[in-house]
Amino acid sequence: MLINVKNLVKRYGDLIALDHFNLEVQEGEILGLLGPNGSGKTTAINCILSLLKYDKGTIELYDQPMTPDAYDIKRNIGVVMQNVAIFDELTVYENIDYFCGLYISDKHTRKKLVAEAIAFVGLGDFKKFSPKKLSGGLLRRLNIACGIAHKPKLIILDEPTVAVDPQSRNNILEGIMELNRQGATIIYTTHYMEEVEQICSRIAIMDKGKIIAMGTNEELKQMIKSGEHINLELLNPEHLELSEITALPHIISAELTDHQLVVKSGRGKNTLIAILDYLKGRNITIGKIYSEPPTLNDVFLEITGKALRD
Amino acid sequence: MFLFNYRYRLKCIFKDRQLMFWTFLFPILLATLFNLAFANITSSDNFIKVNVAVVQNEALDQNPAFTQAITGADDLFVVQNTTRAEADALLQDNQIDGIITFDPDLNMVVNQSGLNQTIIRGFLDDYVQSNATIVTVVTENPGSLENGILNGISSRSEYLTAVSASQSAPDPIVNYFYALIAMTCLYGGFLGVKEVVAIQADLSAVGARINLAPTNKLTVFISSMLAATSVQMLELMILLTFISGVLGISFGDQFGYIALTCLLGSLTGVTFGACLAAVIKKGEGIKIGILIASTMTMSFLAGMMSTDIKYLVMTKVPILGYLNPANLITDSFYALYYYNTHTQFFTDILLLCGFTLLFSTITYFVLRRQKYASL
Numbered sequence: 001m002l003i004n005v006k007n008l009v010k011r012y013g014d015l016i017a018l019d020h021f022n023l024e025v026q027e028g029e030i031l032g033l034l035g036p037n038g039s040g041k042t043t044a045i046n047c048i049l050s051l052l053k054y055d056k057g058t059i060e061l062y063d064q065p066m067t068p069d070a071y072d073i074k075r076n077i078g079v080v081m082q083n084v085a086i087f088d089e090l091t092v093y094e095n096i097d098y099f100c101g102l103y104i105s106d107k108h109t110r111k112k113l114v115a116e117a118i119a120f121v122g123l124g125d126f127k128k129f130s131p132k133k134l135s136g137g138l139l140r141r142l143n144i145a146c147g148i149a150h151k152p153k154l155i156i157l158d159e160p161t162v163a164v165d166p167q168s169r170n171n172i173l174e175g176i177m178e179l180n181r182q183g184a185t186i187i188y189t190t191h192y193m194e195e196v197e198q199i200c201s202r203i204a205i206m207d208k209g210k211i212i213a214m215g216t217n218e219e220l221k222q223m224i225k226s227g228e229h230i231n232l233e234l235l236n237p238e239h240l241e242l243s244e245i246t247a248l249p250h251i252i253s254a255e256l257t258d259h260q261l262v263v264k265s266g267r268g269k270n271t272l273i274a275i276l277d278y279l280k281g282r283n284i285t286i287g288k289i290y291s292e293p294p295t296l297n298d299v300f301l302e303i304t305g306k307a308l309r310d
Numbered sequence: 311m312f313l314f315n316y317r318y319r320l321k322c323i324f325k326d327r328q329l330m331f332w333t334f335l336f337p338i339l340l341a342t343l344f345n346l347a348f349a350n351i352t353s354s355d356n357f358i359k360v361n362v363a364v365v366q367n368e369a370l371d372q373n374p375a376f377t378q379a380i381t382g383a384d385d386l387f388v389v390q391n392t393t394r395a396e397a398d399a400l401l402q403d404n405q406i407d408g409i410i411t412f413d414p415d416l417n418m419v420v421n422q423s424g425l426n427q428t429i430i431r432g433f434l435d436d437y438v439q440s441n442a443t444i445v446t447v448v449t450e451n452p453g454s455l456e457n458g459i460l461n462g463i464s465s466r467s468e469y470l471t472a473v474s475a476s477q478s479a480p481d482p483i484v485n486y487f488y489a490l491i492a493m494t495c496l497y498g499g500f501l502g503v504k505e506v507v508a509i510q511a512d513l514s515a516v517g518a519r520i521n522l523a524p525t526n527k528l529t530v531f532i533s534s535m536l537a538a539t540s541v542q543m544l545e546l547m548i549l550l551t552f553i554s555g556v557l558g559i560s561f562g563d564q565f566g567y568i569a570l571t572c573l574l575g576s577l578t579g580v581t582f583g584a585c586l587a588a589v590i591k592k593g594e595g596i597k598i599g600i601l602i603a604s605t606m607t608m609s610f611l612a613g614m615m616s617t618d619i620k621y622l623v624m625t626k627v628p629i630l631g632y633l634n635p636a637n638l639i640t641d642s643f644y645a646l647y648y649y650n651t652h653t654q655f656f657t658d659i660l661l662l663c664g665f666t667l668l669f670s671t672i673t674y675f676v677l678r679r680q681k682y683a684s685l
Contacts, residue, residue, distance in 0.1 A: 012684060046685055049522055051511050053681045068681055071524035079522050085515035087508075089325035090318070098318045102523035105311065146519070 001063065002027045002154060002185055003048065008057035010043055010209075017043045018054065019209040025187060030180050032196030033189040034296065035206030041189040042082060044206070045158055049079060061154075075103060078152030078184075082159045084143045086131050093118070093127040096145050103150035117149035120175060137168030144172065148179065155179060156187045161195065173199050193296040203296070207304050221294050224302040226252050227267035228294070230275060233287035234259050240284060248274050259287070267294075311525055312533045319505070319537035329500055334545045337494040338552055341487060345557045348483045360426045361406040363390045363397035369412030376416070379437055386429065410434065482617055485644065487559045489614035492639035494549055495575030496605040501538035502583025503597050506673070509534060512682045513587075513594070531677060535580060542576040562647045567655065571646070574662040575639040581669035582635065588676035608636035638662050 003025035010018040018040050025031050033041045046052040048059055050068045059066045061073045086095045096114045104110045118124055121141040131139060140160060148155055157176065161169045177199050180186050190196060196203050197217050204214040213220055234240065237259055245254040245261075250269035255262045265271040272291070279286060301307055323329065364370065364380065380389055392400065397409040401419065407426035409419040418434055420427045447454060509531050511518040520530060550572065553559045561568055586604075587597050611634050613620030620640070623631050631637045638658040645654040 051518060051521060051682060052685060053683055068521070074522065074524040077522070079519070081515050081518060083515040085519040087318075087322055087516060089322040094318070094321065099519060099523075101314050101318075102311075102520065102525050105314070 001025070002061065003187075004058075004060045004063075005044075005048060006058045008044070008047060008054055008059065010040075010047055010052065010054040017209050018047065018057075021057070021210055023048075023204065023211065025185065027185050028180075028183070029201045030176070030186040030188060030199055032200030032203040033187060033206060034191065034193060034196045034203055034300075035189075036191055039191075039206040040209040041191075041206055042158055043209075045156055045187070045189060049077070049156070075150075076153045078148045078150065078155045080144050080147035080155070080157040080160050082162065084131075084139050086139075086142060086146060088131050091128050091130060092123055092134070092142055095131065095142060096149050099146040100149035103152075113149050113151060116151075117145040120148070120178075121145040122171065137164050137171075140164050140168060140172065144175065148184075152184065154185045154187070156189075158189050159191070160188075161190065161192065169195075193300075197296060205296070205300055205303070207300070212303050213299060217296070220296060220299045222267070224294065224299050225267060226264045226294055226298055226302065227269060228265060229292045230263045230265065230272055230289070231292065232261045232263070232275070232279070232289050234261055234279070235285040235287055237261065237284065239282045240279075241282075245275065245278065248278060251275075312529055315530050315533040316537045319508075319534045320541065322508075323501060323504070323537060323541045326504070329504065333494070333497045333500055333542065334548070337490060337497070337545075337549050341490055341549065341553050341557060344486050344490060345559075348486065359388045360386060360408075360429050361388045361390070362430060363392045363400055363406045363409050365394045365397055365409060365411035365413075366391045367394075367412060369414045373412060375441075376412075376437065380410070380433070386433065484559055484647065485613050485617050485620065485640065487553055487557075488640040488643040489609055489612045489620075489636065491546065491549065491553070491572075491643065492575065492612050492636040493605060493609040493614060494546060495542070495572070495639050496579040496582060496608060496636055498538065498542040498576050498579030499583025499586065499601045499605060500598070501542055502535070502580040502585070503587040503594065503601060504583075505531070505534040505538050505580075506584045506587035506677070507594055507597075510588075510677070512685050518685065528674075528678070535584065538580045539573075539576050542580055543573060546572045546576060560647065561643060564646050567646050567652070568643070570659065571639060571642040571655075574659060574666065575635075575642075577666045578635045578639075578662050578669070581666050581673065584673045585669040588673045605636070608634050612636040612640045632661060635662060635665050638665075 001024060003023060005021060005023040008018050008021040009016070010021075021040065021044055023044070033044070035041050043052065047054045048061070048066065050059075050066050050070070061070075062076070064070065064073060066073060087098065090098060093114065096117050097110065100110050100114055100117070104113060118127060121144055123138065123141055123145065126134060126138060131142060134142065144157070144160060147157075155176075160176075161172055164172065173195060176186055176188065180199075188196065188200060200217070202214070202216055203220060204211045205220070206212065213223060215223070234256075237256060240256065240261070242254050242256060245251060245263060248271065250266040250271050251274075252264045252266055254264070263271070263275060272289075276286075297307055362380075364377070370377065380387055390397075390400070390406065394409075394411065397406070397411075397419075400406045401409055401421055404421075407420065407424075408430045410430070411417050411419065416434055416438060418430055420430070507513045507517065509517050509520055509527065511521040521527065547569075550561065550568070554561055583601055586601055587594075590597050590600060609615075611619060611623055611630065614636075620631075620637065623634075623637070631641075638661050642655055642658040642662070645652070645658065649655070
């Protein structure tokens with residue numbers, strides 16, 4: 001077991017930030033820690049990294065208790081902070097060299113690692129640039145390079161794509177998958193469900209300081225009642241009675257917005273034929289039809305009663 | 311790790327333009343302004359002679375001793391021998407401060423009162439008194455003339471001898487520059503704040519990153535503080551060179567002790583800033599604000615804005631002088647410049663060591679914490 005957290009409790013005064021939080025991370029996986037803002041993701045990471053004091057619980061990394069001076073464990077960890085953590089006074093190269101130097105003392109090894117990190121995040125043309133001259137996306141890439149230059153076995157990324165444009169976001173996500181292919185175990189915290197669906201082999205959904213569901217993407221979606229979402233464009237929806245649709249077998253809910261009807265059906269049930277029969281009987285003309293599988297937002301919604309981004 | 315971090319901290323400090331302005335350029339600008347403001351004060355203190363007109367008449371001719379006395383009076387007077395009419399005209403035009411005339415007694419005519427007029431009055435009173443004494447001696451005891459009594463009457467003997475405490479000439483202006491250097495030393499606090507913010511996980515993101523690394527935090531911190539002190543020392547040496555070499559302000563010739571004062575002043579300043587940053591649980595802006603306010607207050611009390619304040623503190627609340635690092639640094643320079651002994655200097659130096667130790671100890675106890683309650 002690479003990380004084993006048991007019954008972690010962290011309080012800020014009366015506020016319980018982590019409420020008997022449990023987590024196990026296996027070597028080689030990409031674990032997504034998904035939850036809305038304030039759900040306790042960053043607090044959990046900071047406790048695991050021994051930055052924050054906690055009130056109760058145990059944290060073990062590589063089967064050893066994690067402490068601030070557990071240097072052997074720390075040597076294997078790379079962290080990409082939520083806030084860009086670099087020195088404005090140093091150039092791109094110097095920043096990566098400095099933070100790599102905190103782990104690697106040999107100058108020649110460090111030079112090679114810094115060059116690889118720069119190539120990995122695609123900052124080759126910006127080596128001598130001051131961070132003040134970099135765009136938000138390039139800064140995020142520099143932030144990642146500073147966290148991973150020493151080639152850690154465990155990489156923790158805390159919302160690395162916040163305020164990043166779609167193109168840079170894709171580059172970052174592809175880079176994370178590449179790091180995993182090279183052998184690194186990844187913990188990735190975010191409140192973007194699309195990102196964890198795209199890159200994570202296992203997902204832990206957090207709310208109010210605890211993990212409320214955990215599994216692969218498919219396993220999580222199997223946990224809920226709702227299945228596919230059927231979207232129908234209706235040309236004459238005035239003849240529609242929503243109560244009659246929801247009364248159909250295996251239909252969980254139906255919503256009509258303007259000409260768009262969204263029907264959620266039960267998991268594993270085919271309800272499309274019944275819906276089409278009903279619409280035909282009512283002489284309602286259909287424009288477009290498409291179906292979507294359930295999302296992690298549906299999982300979160302069904303478990304907590306609220307959407308991920310509420 | 312120590313040297314690696316030291317090198318990078320030097321880079322960070324030198325490239326921080328705002329920091330370099332306040333700790334390096336600002337004191338040089340202030341020293342230049344001081345020099346411009348004080349340039350004419352010393353020359354304005356030079357004594358200007360008193361212009362008098364002595365009316366040329368028969369009575370004056372009968373008193374050659376008076377002419378001899380006024381022309382030989384330690385270069386006090388610029389004497390013009392004129393007619394009464396010319397003398398009146400000169401007085402009317404304010405070209406002279408007064409008229410001296412024998413008619414037949416010694417008289418003085420002025421058209422205003424002031425220091426120069428008082429000097430003329432004093433001289434005349436002294437002459438009349440001496441003259442009366444001589445007349446009395448000659449009349450009542452002519453035999454004593456043979457004993458040389460006249461020499462005793464006509465000359466003034468000083469029974470107290472002024473001995474200089476040093477070879478340096480007293481100069482009240484230098485204290486302003488010493489207080490400015492003290493302020494610069496304490497501005498090293500900016501560097502101390504920067505280094506603490508850079509290493510504390512609850513104060514900056516880079517601090518969090520450094521705390522996550524497998525390095526001893528105290529080693530990194532000591533190396534950072536050493537870099538800050540090195541920069542501060544360099545800045546002070548350049549400032550001293552500028553003040554003494556370009557502005558011509560003297561610091562005496564005890565370079566080893568001057569360097570020691572700068573080193574301890576820098577250490578006190580840097581550790582003061584570090585202590586402040588570690589103890590005050592507010593944002594960096596508030597820490598800097600408090601640092602500036604406290605530094606300026608200490609410099610004010612050390613006489614940077616007026617030497618009278620320093621005098622007032624030393625006479626009314628001397629303990630405040632010993633509790634003020636800026637005053638101790640100023641005093642150290644002053645003691646080196648003026649006194650031939652080092653008692654005062656080493657007292658100041660020891661107190662500065664005490665402050666450095668106190669600030670360092672407080673900072674250590676705050677920074678040794680390895681985990682944070684919140685980030």
